[in-house]
Amino acid sequence: MKSSFCCNCSGSLGFGCLVQPRLGSTAFPPTKRKEQTDPDLFSTNSSQALATARARPEAGSLSRIRRLSSSLPATFRTCLSGRRKHTYGDGNHSCSSLYMASGQLSRAEALACSGCRHACHVMLYCDTNTLLFGSIPIRHIVLPLLLPQMQMRFDGLLGFPGGFVNLSEESLEAGLGRELLEELGVAFQILEEDHVDSCFAPASSPASSTSPRLITHFYTKKMEEGQIRAVETAAVTTATDHGQEVLGMVRVPLHSTKGGGGLASFLSHSFVGNARFQLLHTLLRLHLVAPEELREALARSLKIQARASEELRAALARVEGKTNLPHHSPAHTG
Numbered sequence: 063m064k065s066s067f068c069c070n071c072s073g074s075l076g077f078g079c080l081v082q083p084r085l086g087s088t089a090f091p092p093t094k095r096k097e098q099t100d101p102d103l104f105s106t107n108s109s110q111a112l113a114t115a116r117a118r119p120e121a122g123s124l125s126r127i128r129r130l131s132s133s134l135p136a137t138f139r140t141c142l143s144g145r146r147k148h149t150y151g152d153g154n155h156s157c158s159s160l161y162m163a164s165g166q167l168s169r170a171e172a173l174a175c176s177g178c179r180h181a182c183h184v185m186l187y188c189d190t191n192t193l194l195f196g197s198i199p200i201r202h203i204v205l206p207l208l209l210p211q212m213q214m215r216f217d218g219l220l221g222f223p224g225g226f227v228n229l230s231e232e233s234l235e236a237g238l239g240r241e242l243l244e245e246l247g248v249a250f251q252i253l254e255e256d257h258v259d260s261c262f263a264p265a266s267s268p269a270s271s272t273s274p275r276l277i278t279h280f281y282t283k284k285m286e287e288g289q290i291r292a293v294e295t296a297a298v299t300t301a302t303d304h305g306q307e308v309l310g311m312v313r314v315p316l317h318s319t320k321g322g323g324g325l326a327s328f329l330s331h332s333f334v335g336n337a338r339f340q341l342l343h344t345l346l347r348l349h350l351v352a353p354e355e356l357r358e359a360l361a362r363s364l365k366i367q368a369r370a371s372e373e374l375r376a377a378l379a380r381v382e383g384k385t386n387l388p389h390h391s392p393a394h395t396g
């Protein structure tokens with residue numbers, strides 16, 4: 063029997079989701095984006111004030127920036143502090159640490175990088191009025207609930223749909239459309255106006271610092287709820303990559319449950335490349351989650367990860383005990 067492993071509504075991975083395939087591959091035409099790029103990354107008081115303070119570097123604003131940034135998570139602080147390492151292309155630039163800063167690379171700058179590889183990914187999302195479990199009260203539920211989409215990849219990591227684009231044969235958007243057809247079974251027309259940003263991907267290993275730099279381009283596309291549901295259906299029926307490169311689409315839970323589940327659990331999973339930063343940045347940019355809620359979720363994620371590390375250590379010791387395998391040491395780490 064083939065079991066399906068899924069992301070449940072508490073944001074944790076678990077067994078038990080049923081997939082209900084229905085027929086249908088739908089072509090979605092371009093839709094004019096309602097949510098145009100917002101120059102302010104953050105919507106609520108502290109973040110807005112922070113952005114304003116950065117934009118006007120008059121006397122006194124530096125201490126104000128420091129004060130305001132202390133209310134945001136460390137990774138965001140690094141980016142917002144304006145300490146940008148402009149070392150594009152030489153291996154020192156870390157997209158992850160700088161992701162929250164606006165415009166590391168414009169689309170044009172990215173396209174001008176000869177010898178770079180390019181990959182495009184997209185976050186699909188929609189509004190919905192659906193209530194979780196119908197009526198069960200859940201703290202901090204985001205209403206109307208929004209449903210951003212990610213996917214479980216062949217390598218067990220979470221990421222957005224998309225992939226490598228060959229610029230000698232296709233444009234960024236055409237390449238992304240091709241990847242989406244393979245992974246989701248749906249023909250999308252991605253437009254330049256759907257582009258959010260481009261940046262150098264962090265080098266995954268010392269060896270990869272000698273290979274061509276990878277630039278990741280990120281897009282968002284707002285859809286109707288019915289269209290998103292059709293994508294979810296097509297992704298498990300007509301998509302050629304389903305069960306191979308893509309193991310399933312998952313919705314990102316934006317709510318928080320009493321026990322601290324939901325977004326916090328989801329964020330504690332492993333993401334490919336800078337996908338977690340792309341998600342965080344987009345949740346803030348599109349005002350899908352308030353900065354304070356995101357900070358709370360990230361703080362909880364850290365606790366969840368610490369618990370998971372303990373569980374993994376115990377599981378490792380058990381497996382070694384049961385199988386008489388030699389004890390794992392850091393030297394065995396792959």
Ligand SMILES: O=c1[nH]cnc2c1ncn2[C@@H]1O[C@H](COP(=O)(O)OP(=O)(O)O)[C@@H](O)[C@H]1O
Nearest residue numbers: 181183221222224225226278334335336337340
């Ligand atoms: O969601 C994502 N956000 C950012 N980077 C990603 C994401 N998914 C994959 N990547 C990076 O882009 C590269 C190519 O992406 P992917 O594995 O989707 O390509 P493919 O489907 O053409 O094989 C990966 O090696 C990975 O480093």
